[in-house]
Amino acid sequence: MTGTLTCDVAVIGAGTAGLAAERAARSNGARTLLIDPEYNGTTCANVGCMPSKLLIAASHAAHAARSTAMFGIEVGKVRVDGAAVMQRVRDERDRFARLTRESIADIPEHVRLIGRARFTAPDRLELDDGRTIDARAIVIATGSAPSIPDGYSNLGDRLLTNDNIFELEELPARLAVIGSGPIGLELAQAMARLGVKVSLFDRGARLGGIRCDRVHAALRSEIEADMDLHLGVDVEADGKAESVGLAWSGRSSGEADFDYILVATGRPPNLESLDLRAAGLELDDQGVPRHDRETMRCGESAIFLAGDVANDMPLLHEASHGGAIAGRNAVACPVTIKTDRFTPFSITFTSPPVARIGKSEEDGLVTGTADFSDQGRARVEGINQGVLTLYAAAPDGRLIGADLFTPGSEHLAHMLTWAIQQGQTATQFLEMPYYHPTLEEGLKQALRTICAATPIELPQDQDRGEPAGT
Numbered sequence: 001m002t003g004t005l006t007c008d009v010a011v012i013g014a015g016t017a018g019l020a021a022e023r024a025a026r027s028n029g030a031r032t033l034l035i036d037p038e039y040n041g042t043t044c045a046n047v048g049c050m051p052s053k054l055l056i057a058a059s060h061a062a063h064a065a066r067s068t069a070m071f072g073i074e075v076g077k078v079r080v081d082g083a084a085v086m087q088r089v090r091d092e093r094d095r096f097a098r099l100t101r102e103s104i105a106d107i108p109e110h111v112r113l114i115g116r117a118r119f120t121a122p123d124r125l126e127l128d129d130g131r132t133i134d135a136r137a138i139v140i141a142t143g144s145a146p147s148i149p150d151g152y153s154n155l156g157d158r159l160l161t162n163d164n165i166f167e168l169e170e171l172p173a174r175l176a177v178i179g180s181g182p183i184g185l186e187l188a189q190a191m192a193r194l195g196v197k198v199s200l201f202d203r204g205a206r207l208g209g210i211r212c213d214r215v216h217a218a219l220r221s222e223i224e225a226d227m228d229l230h231l232g233v234d235v236e237a238d239g240k241a242e243s244v245g246l247a248w249s250g251r252s253s254g255e256a257d258f259d260y261i262l263v264a265t266g267r268p269p270n271l272e273s274l275d276l277r278a279a280g281l282e283l284d285d286q287g288v289p290r291h292d293r294e295t296m297r298c299g300e301s302a303i304f305l306a307g308d309v310a311n312d313m314p315l316l317h318e319a320s321h322g323g324a325i326a327g328r329n330a331v332a333c334p335v336t337i338k339t340d341r342f343t344p345f346s347i348t349f350t351s352p353p354v355a356r357i358g359k360s361e362e363d364g365l366v367t368g369t370a371d372f373s374d375q376g377r378a379r380v381e382g383i384n385q386g387v388l389t390l391y392a393a394a395p396d397g398r399l400i401g402a403d404l405f406t407p408g409s410e411h412l413a414h415m416l417t418w419a420i421q422q423g424q425t426a427t428q429f430l431e432m433p434y435y436h437p438t439l440e441e442g443l444k445q446a447l448r449t450i451c452a453a454t455p456i457e458l459p460q461d462q463d464r465g466e467p468a469g470t
C-alpha cells in the first residue's frame with residue numbers, strides 16, 4: 001500500500017497512554033491518526049495489571065483458607081485446583097481486554113490505522129505497509145517490553161515472562177523467578193501461596209526498589225516465609241528437555257532444577273523499531289528522548305512521549321496522565337501547557353502491599369515510624385505485621401514521603417499521597433478524625449513522632465524571644 005496521509009497529531013501506540021493522548025488531541029480539535037499493529041487491548045488488561053491482580057486474588061483466597069485456624073474455624077485440607085485458578089485468571093482477563101477493545105472500536109474508523117510506525121523525518125512516519133503520514137505533531141506511546149538477559153533466550157517454552165505466564169494451563173510444581181522488582185515480587189508470592197515451590201533470585205542485595213531499611217527487613221522476612229530467597233547472586237540457566245537447571249553464585253551458591261523460569265528483570269521502553277535517528281531527538285544514556293515531564297515534549301521538537309516509553313514512572317495512572325498531557329500539548333505545539341505531575345507513588349501488591357511515596361529519609365529531616373505488630377484492628381483481623389516510615393520536612397513537619405509495608409497500605413498510601421500532594425503537615429493530618437478501630441489509626445504513632453520533633457529547636461546561640469522581660 002502507498003499514499004500519504006496528513007493529520008495534526010499522529011499517535012504511535014494504542015495502549016493506555018496512546019489512547020489518552022489521542023482522546024486529548026481529538027477533543028481539543030485536532031485531526032488525529034492513531035497507529036497500532038494489533039489493537040489488541042492494552043498491556044494493563046492483557047498481560048499486566050489485571051491478570052497479575054487476578055492471580056494475586058486467587059492466592060489471597062488460598063492463604064485465607066489456610067489461615068482460619070486462629071479464629072477457631074477448621075476448613076480441612078485446602079486443595080488448589082491450578083487449572084481452575086488459571087482459567088479464572090484468563091476468563092476475567094479476557095473480559096477486561098474485551099471491554100478495552102470495545103472502547104477502542106468506538107474511536108472513529110478513519111482515525112485508526114493498523115500498522116507499525118517508524119520515523120523517516122521529525123514530522124513524517126512510515127508504516128510497515130508503505131503508507132506515509134505527515135503530522136504537525138507526533139506522540140510516541142509504544143510502551144515497554146520484558147528484557148531477557150543474556151543466557152536465558154534459548155530456554156524455549158520453559159522461559160516465562162509476563163507475556164506468557166498467564167497462559168499456563170496448570171500451576172507449575174517448581175518455579176524460579178529472576179528479578180525481585182514489582183513483577184517478580186507479586187508473581188512469586190502469589191505462586192508460592194498457591195502451592196508452587198518458588199525460588200526468587202536477584203543480583204541486587206535488596207528486594208527491588210525498597211529504600212527504607214525497616215520496611216525492607218519486614219518485607220524480606222515475609223517473603224522468606226513463603227519461598228527460597230537468594231539476593232546478591234548471578235544466575236546461569238541451562239535448558240533441559242522438561243526443565244531448566246539453574247546455578248547461582250555470589251552471596252549464596254547452589255544448583256536446582258525448575259519446571260519454569262519467570263524472567264522479571266525490567267521492562268525497557270519500545271524504541272528500537274522507531275528509527276529515532278530520523279526524528280533528530282537528543283537521547284539520554286538509556287536511549288530515551290530527553291523530555292519535559294510537565295509537557296512530555298522532547299526538547300524543542302513537535303514530538304512528545306507518553307506512558308512506559310518515557311521510562312520514568314512506568315505505572316498505569318502515570319501513563320494515562322502523561323498521555324493526556326502529551327495529547328494536549330501536541331495540539332498546542334509550539335505553545336506549551338505545563339501540568340504539575342502527581343506526587344510519585346507506587347504500590348506493589350504483595351501481601352501486605354509495599355507502598356513507596358514521594359521523597360525519602362535522605363530528603364527529609366524528620367521521620368516517624370509505626371509498627372503494626374500490636375496495632376488494634378490489625379490484631380483483631382489476625383494480620384498484625386509490618387511497619388511504616390513517614391518522612392517530613394523541617395521546620396513545619398510538612399509531609400514529603402513514606403515507605404509502607406502494612407496491612408491496608410494500598411489505602412493508607414492513597415491518603416498519604418493525597419495529603420502530601422496538598423502540602424499538608426503532620427499536624428494537619430493528625431487533626432483529621434480517625435475512626436476506631438481501624439488500620440488508619442496505625443498512622444497516628446508515626447505522625448505524633450513527627451509533631452513532637454517539630455518545629456525544630458532553634459540553635460542555642462539564637463534569641464528565642466521568650467520569656468518576656470529578660
Ligand SMILES: Cc1cc2nc3c(=O)[nH]c(=O)nc-3n(C[C@H](O)[C@H](O)[C@H](O)COP(=O)(O)OP(=O)(O)OC[C@H]3O[C@@H](n4cnc5c(N)ncnc54)[C@H](O)[C@@H]3O)c2cc1C
Pocket residue numbers: 012013014015016017018035036037038039040041042043044047048049050052115116117118141142143144162183270273274306307308309313314315316317319
Ligand atoms: C505484569 C505487570 C503488572 C503491572 N501491574 C501494574 C499495577 O498493578 N499498577 C500499575 O499502575 N501499573 C502496573 N503495571 C504497569 C502498567 O501496565 C504500564 O505502566 C502501562 O500498561 C503502560 O501503558 P502504555 O500505554 O505505556 O503501554 P502499552 O499498553 O503497552 O501500549 C503500547 C502500545 O504501543 C504499540 N506499539 C509498539 N510499537 C509500535 C510501533 N512501532 N508502531 C505502532 N504501535 C506500536 C503496542 O502494540 C501497544 O498497543 C504492570 C505491568 C506489568 C507488565
Ligand SMILES: NC(=O)c1ccc[n+]([C@@H]2O[C@H](COP(=O)([O-])OP(=O)(O)OC[C@H]3O[C@@H](n4cnc5c(N)ncnc54)[C@H](O)[C@@H]3O)[C@@H](O)[C@H]2O)c1
Pocket residue numbers: 149178179180181182183184186201202203204207208209233234235264265266267313314315346347348349
Ligand atoms: N504493582 C505495580 O504497580 C506494578 C506491578 C508490576 C509491574 N509494574 C511496573 O513494571 C515495571 C517493570 O517491573 P519489573 O519488576 O520487571 O522491573 P524492575 O526494573 O522494577 O525490577 C527488576 C529487578 O530485576 C533485577 N535484575 C535485573 N537483571 C537481573 C539479572 N540478570 N539477574 C538477576 N536479577 C536481575 C533488578 O535488580 C531488579 O530488582 C516496574 O518498574 C513497575 O513500574 C508495576
